[in-house]
Amino acid sequence: LQGSVITLVLNQQLDIKTGSLEVESYTGTVSDPSVAKFVKGRKDGGAEFNPGVKPLKVGETQVTLKNAQGGIQNVVFTLKVTK
Numbered sequence: 001l002q003g004s005v006i007t008l009v010l011n012q013q014l015d016i017k018t019g020s021l022e023v024e025s026y027t028g029t030v031s032d033p034s035v036a037k038f039v040k041g042r043k044d045g046g047a048e049f050n051p052g053v054k055p056l057k058v059g060e061t062q063v064t065l066k067n068a069q070g071g072i073q074n075v076v077f078t079l080k081v082t083k
Contacts, residue, residue: 001065002073007080013039014053014079016065025068026051035059036079055081 001016008014018026023041030036034057041051053063058081065075 001077002075003077005078005080007082008055009082010055010058012055016051018050021067021069023048023050026065027068028053028063028065030061030063032059032061035061035081053079057081058083
């Protein structure tokens with residue numbers, strides 16, 4: 001994802017695979033929260049749900065992902081939301 005431009009349609013959510021890192025260890029910020037929101041990863045019983053980004057309206061914004069476990073750089077990318 002680093003430095004890329006990701007295009008999503010309004011009803012599509014970006015699912016972020018975390019590899020060997022805990023799904024709950026990521027936080028995210030969206031420069032324009034009216035365009036999209038970060039969805040925190042979670043564990044529910046035996047199921048794991050990856051973190052993601054959910055579009056809210058057509059537009060473009062920057063997303064920054066941080067990992068609480070440290071040791072990795074922030075992941076920054078551009079999100080374009082279309083109809």
